[in-house]
Amino acid sequence: QRHKFWETQPVGQFKDLNDTSMPEGPIEPPTAISEVKQEPYNLPNLYEWVTCDMNSEDTCAEVYNLLSNNYVEDDENMFRFNYSKEFLRWALHPPGYYKTWHIGVCVKSSKKLVAFITGIPARIRVRSDVVSMAEVNFLCVHKKLRSKRLAPVMIKEVTRRVHLENIWQAAYTAGVVLPTPITSCQYWHRSLNPKKLIDVGFSRLGPRMTMSRTLKLYKLPDLPVTPGFRKMELRDVPAVTRLLRAYLMQFVVAPDLDELDVEHWVLPKEGVVDSYVVESPENHTITDFCSFYTLPSSILGHPTHSILKAAYSYYNVSTKTPLVQLMNDALIVAKQKGFDVFNALDVMHNESFLKELKYGPGDGKLHYYLYNYRIKNILRPSELGLVLL
Ligand SMILES: COc1cccc(CC(=N)NC(=O)c2cccnc2OC2CCNCC2)c1
Numbered sequence: 001q002r003h004k005f006w007e008t009q010p011v012g013q014f015k016d017l018n019d020t021s022m023p024e025g026p027i028e029p030p031t032a033i034s035e036v037k038q039e040p041y042n043l044p045n046l047y048e049w050v051t052c053d054m055n056s057e058d059t060c061a062e063v064y065n066l067l068s069n070n071y072v073e074d075d076e077n078m079f080r081f082n083y084s085k086e087f088l089r090w091a092l093h094p095p096g097y098y099k100t101w102h103i104g105v106c107v108k109s110s111k112k113l114v115a116f117i118t119g120i121p122a123r124i125r126v127r128s129d130v131v132s133m134a135e136v137n138f139l140c141v142h143k144k145l146r147s148k149r150l151a152p153v154m155i156k157e158v159t160r161r162v163h164l165e166n167i168w169q170a171a172y173t174a175g176v177v178l179p180t181p182i183t184s185c186q187y188w189h190r191s192l193n194p195k196k197l198i199d200v201g202f203s204r205l206g207p208r209m210t211m212s213r214t215l216k217l218y219k220l221p222d223l224p225v226t227p228g229f230r231k232m233e234l235r236d237v238p239a240v241t242r243l244l245r246a247y248l249m250q251f252v253v254a255p256d257l258d259e260l261d262v263e264h265w266v267l268p269k270e271g272v273v274d275s276y277v278v279e280s281p282e283n284h285t286i287t288d289f290c291s292f293y294t295l296p297s298s299i300l301g302h303p304t305h306s307i308l309k310a311a312y313s314y315y316n317v318s319t320k321t322p323l324v325q326l327m328n329d330a331l332i333v334a335k336q337k338g339f340d341v342f343n344a345l346d347v348m349h350n351e352s353f354l355k356e357l358k359y360g361p362g363d364g365k366l367h368y369y370l371y372n373y374r375i376k377n378i379l380r381p382s383e384l385g386l387v388l389l
Pocket of ligand 1: 072074075079080173295366389
């Protein structure tokens with residue numbers, strides 16, 4: 001029945017929701033590493049664990065193919081995330097990563113990869129508590145192996161390997177409601193190429209709208225309007241780190257990023273992540289920053305279009321330029337780079353620009369979770385300063 005697995009885990013349980021006596025913080029205490037199960041969990045007979053070295057071209061290609069054919073689809077099964085190999089290597093190789101947290105399940109006989117789950121280390125602040133956590137992502141079971149209860153054993157195995165590194169908390173997201181979200185975010189889409197979005201069924205022509213009126217509605221200038229708006233460079237890392245750290249302090253849950261993290265996560269990487277700074281023309285200080293990551297989706301079963309080019313809002317900081325103007329410049333450069341749509345969650349201050357910049361609401365929600373860490377009351381999305389890939 002529902003949540004058979006999650007009711008056995010140290011996560012906020014629905015039945016505890018209004019029990020205000022429970023303190024905020026870890027649900028279970030850490031244990032000695034010697035107490036952690038030393039050997040991997042048992043898999044069903046035909047399968048075996050494999051550690052995926054994403055620096056190996058062959059392994060990265062196998063992971064790419066598994067995800068490209070079996071990972072998350074939208075509610076109407078019209079689109080499927082299509083993370084690129086460069087993106088996967090970026091997402092899984094942040095400073096301090098553990099190869100052993102990139103876990104595959106293979107068929108013993110054929111060595112075929114049929115399932116995958118990953119963790120990466122992250123320092124996440126919850127209120128004033130900076131916690132070493134694992135960010136768990138890319139849980140994927142081949143379509144032909146669903147309902148074999150593989151996911152629970154994969155979650156237990158990545159948890160075991162995280163425990164072996166003396167880390168006892170985790171953060172993850174899901175499109176489904178599990179025990180118990182710390183917040184539930186609405187996603188929003190801003191059309192950049194409305195004709196293609198309507199052709200492939202991502203968007204529909206509005207009521208009393210013609211195609212030409214729709215093209216005019218979403219038209220953008222060719223160039224950013226903010227003076228000093230330019231691509232981020234390595235020399236900007238110290239300034240962007242200062243901006244970002246100060247900005248993220250206002251949120252209840254946010255990553256605790258140092259200069260090495262900023263260099264990895266937000267320095268532009270072709271086809272993976274784009275980032276821009278506003279360098280004030282008068283005194284050359286960095287006053288604002290915006291970024292978005294590249295996550296295309298396969299368009300399932302369309303005769304002429306196979307890929308939806310989507311940009312996802314990442315971290316944005318405005319201290320001088322109005323956020324709405326900064327985010328409009330992000331739309332302008334994303335359109336110039338050939339993206340079809342720009343997606344954003346209603347986290348941080350995003351709500352302040354979504355309607356004005358003509359975003360439309362998506363048809364689903366993205367729920368955020370913490371493992372082995374209780375939050376007293378569910379957060380508003382605007383209290384969340386964490387964007388997962
Ligand atoms: C358009 O193609 C899609 C292909 C698969 C799923 C979805 C809907 C969806 N589930 N979208 C999101 O989860 C989403 C919407 C806006 C911003 N970030 C998002 O998810 C991110 C963060 C979580 N991991 C996936 C990427 C759309």
